[in-house]
Amino acid sequence: MAKKATKKQQVEEEELEYEEVEAKKGLEEIISESRYLVLGIAGAIALVILGFVGYRYLKASQNTEAQELMVEAPYFYERDSLAYAIDGQGEFMGFSEISEEFNGTKAADQANYYSGVISLRQGNPDAAIDYLNKVPTTNSMLDPMKYIALANAYAALGDFDASAKNFEKASKLPNETEHTTPHLLLKAGETYELAGNDSKALSLYQSIKKTYPEIAQTLQIEKYLARLGE
Numbered sequence: 001m002a003k004k005a006t007k008k009q010q011v012e013e014e015e016l017e018y019e020e021v022e023a024k025k026g027l028e029e030i031i032s033e034s035r036y037l038v039l040g041i042a043g044a045i046a047l048v049i050l051g052f053v054g055y056r057y058l059k060a061s062q063n064t065e066a067q068e069l070m071v072e073a074p075y076f077y078e079r080d081s082l083a084y085a086i087d088g089q090g091e092f093m094g095f096s097e098i099s100e101e102f103n104g105t106k107a108a109d110q111a112n113y114y115s116g117v118i119s120l121r122q123g124n125p126d127a128a129i130d131y132l133n134k135v136p137t138t139n140s141m142l143d144p145m146k147y148i149a150l151a152n153a154y155a156a157l158g159d160f161d162a163s164a165k166n167f168e169k170a171s172k173l174p175n176e177t178e179h180t181t182p183h184l185l186l187k188a189g190e191t192y193e194l195a196g197n198d199s200k201a202l203s204l205y206q207s208i209k210k211t212y213p214e215i216a217q218t219l220q221i222e223k224y225l226a227r228l229g230e
Contacts, residue, residue, distance in 0.1 A: 067107050069093040077114060086118045099134070109135050113142060117149050125156040143173040144180065151191070160195035164188045168204075182212040186219055193228075202228045 072092040076085035088094030093101075095118070098111040116131035132153065135146045147170035154163035171184035185204045192201040205224045209216045216222075 065102070070095065070098045070107065070111060073098070073111075073114070077118065082118050082122060086115055099131070109138075109142070113146055113149070116146075116153070120149060120153050120156065125153040128153040137173070139174045141174065144170040144184070146170075147173065148184070151187075155191065160191050161197065164191035164195055164197070164200070167191055178212055178215055182208045182215040182219060186221070186224070189224065198228050202230060206230070 069091075070088075070093050073085050073088065073095050076082070076089070076094075084094065086094045086096045088097055095111040095115040099108050099115055102108045102111075112131045112134040116128045116135070119125070119131060120128035129150060132146055132150050135142065137143050137146075147166045151163045151166035151170065154160070154166060165188075167184050167188035171181045171188065185208050189201040189204040189208075192198070192204065202225070205221055205228070208219065209221050209225070
């Protein structure tokens with residue numbers, strides 16, 4: 001016949017049951033809190049993704065609108081109606097206004113480039129530099145055009161070192177090719193000479209001769225090397 005549990009044993013068993021219940025409740029609370037935490041993080045990530053998608057959709061929509069509004073500006077530019085091209089006419093916006101109202105769109109990037117070139121042609125290289133520096137480098141054919149324009153703007157200000165550096169940047173974008181790179185490197189070398197940096201100019205002339213030997217002959221690179229004592 002089984003012995004009756006002593007009072008002490010009963011107390012210990014009750015305490016053990018209580019601890020198990022409390023542990024189970026604690027585990028359930030942790031799981032519940034973790035679930036809410038995970039859901040919260042997931043919700044935050046979803047909001048970020050939705051925000052990014054929404055931003056891209058907004059920019060795409062704005063870009064379409066901007067392209068429609070500045071459709072006449074390139075024609076004004078081609079006809080040398082520079083004031084209309086940069087300021088607009090009637091319902092059509094000019095490059096300057098597109099740049100301000102549609103910041104962050106491809107249309108604004110194009111508008112900043114054109115505004116920079118127009119400012120330079122109007123004799124305002126400082127404004128040209130401000131506009132051109134707003135154009136991002138995007139590994140496209142706009143990149144070398146941007147840096148060539150910057151090089152010309154700095155040259156107009158007499159900053160030949162900055163000008164040469166921009167010609168050098170242009171020579172490598174979007175890729176180095178025999179059609180553009182040696183010609184732009186030569187221009188950079190000539191501008192480094194104007195800046196008084198003959199060693200840098202010589203280095204570029206030597207690079208043209210070594211990397212593009214056929215083009216170097218066409219460019220008469222030996223003449224430039226001889227001028228610097230090479």
